[in-house]
Amino acid sequence: MNPMLExxxxxxxxxLSDAELLHVLLDSDSLSAEDLRALARTPxxxxxxxxxxxxxxxxxxxxxxxxxxxxxxxxxxPTVRLRSPADIYTFMRPHLMHLAHxxxxxxxxxxSNVLLKHRCVAKGTATQCxxxxxxxxxxxxQARAASVVLxxxxxxxxxxPSADDVALTRQLARxxxxxxxxxxxxxxxxxxxxxxxxxxxLLDGASAEVSP
Numbered sequence: 001m002n003p004m005l006e007x008x009x010x011x012x013x014x015x016l017s018d019a020e021l022l023h024v025l026l027d028s029d030s031l032s033a034e035d036l037r038a039l040a041r042t043p044x045x046x047x048x049x050x051x052x053x054x055x056x057x058x059x060x061x062x063x064x065x066x067x068x069x070x071x072x073x074x075x076x077x078p079t080v081r082l083r084s085p086a087d088i089y090t091f092m093r094p095h096l097m098h099l100a101h102x103x104x105x106x107x108x109x110x111x112s113n114v115l116l117k118h119r120c121v122a123k124g125t126a127t128q129c130x131x132x133x134x135x136x137x138x139x140x141x142q143a144r145a146a147s148v149v150l151x152x153x154x155x156x157x158x159x160x161p162s163a164d165d166v167a168l169t170r171q172l173a174r175x176x177x178x179x180x181x182x183x184x185x186x187x188x189x190x191x192x193x194x195x196x197x198x199x200x201x202l203l204d205g206a207s208a209e210v211s212p
Contacts, residue, residue: 001070023074025064026057028099039063041100041155065201067092080115085196088149088187091115096189104152106136107143109184117143127154131168132174140181148176150186157191173203 003123007015008024011149016024018033030052039047039061047058072094089105092105102124103127108117140148151168154160161169165188173183185198197203 002114025051025060028057030057034063034173040098042099057082063074065098069097075103075138081113082109082115083148085114085185085187085194085199088151088185089189089194092151092187092189095120096151099153100127100155102127102152104136104150105127107149107151108140109147109149111146114126116145126165131172137170137175137179137181140176141179145181147182147184149184151189157193157194159188159190159195161186161188161197161202162197163202166197169197169203 004016004024010091013021017027022031022033022036029061029193035052039050044058045049047053047062048055050058053061055071067120082091088107091107094105095105095139103120104122104124105118105120107115108119108187110116117139119139121139123129124130124131136148139145165186169183169186176183183203185196185203188195188197
């Protein structure tokens with residue numbers, strides 16, 4: 001037996017390096033771990049144009065990444081309660097990881113912070129996302145929510161809110177007050193970092209640090 005496979009079965013997959021795991025998966029040394037991270041941010045249809053991958057290898061990689069994503073998703077529960085920005089980040093990170101474009105998500109909450117509805121309301125480019133306020137509040141009103149939390153990602157990895165992010169948040173907060181639906185926070189998710197606009201005081205003018 002191949003020494004690498006022998007070590008895999010004798011000591012478990014954890015004993016193999018990233019490169020060795022990719023070799024086992026693809027039966028090839030055509031990709032490095034860094035290559036895989038770059039591919040994960042590339043539209044799947046473009047993988048077929050990559051000379052390093054056969055269609056079968058591309059299919060195996062896509063399947064492995066999707067299985068990994070499903071394993072890190074929070075388990076399905078009858079009740080999901082989002083009490084803090086950290087709770088929201090933990091819930092949302094699997095939905096936003098590896099995206100090469102911005103997405104805006106709305107979490108509609110009950111008065112006791114139970115998640116009533118989660119919906120992606122806009123998809124944009126690598127640097128911006130146009131949000132229709134009607135889509136944001138349609139989700140909230142449909143769920144009879146008391147409040148909403150906005151969550152969007154920055155593919156650059158930097159979770160610092162832009163001036164446009166802050167202006168949009170304040171616009172939506174004003175619209176929400178007219179509908180008796182509070183915008184309680186807006187999280188910007190970067191690469192293993194996040195920023196709560198509420199914690200930073202960007203809903204009322206104060207300031208705070210980006211949280212890990």
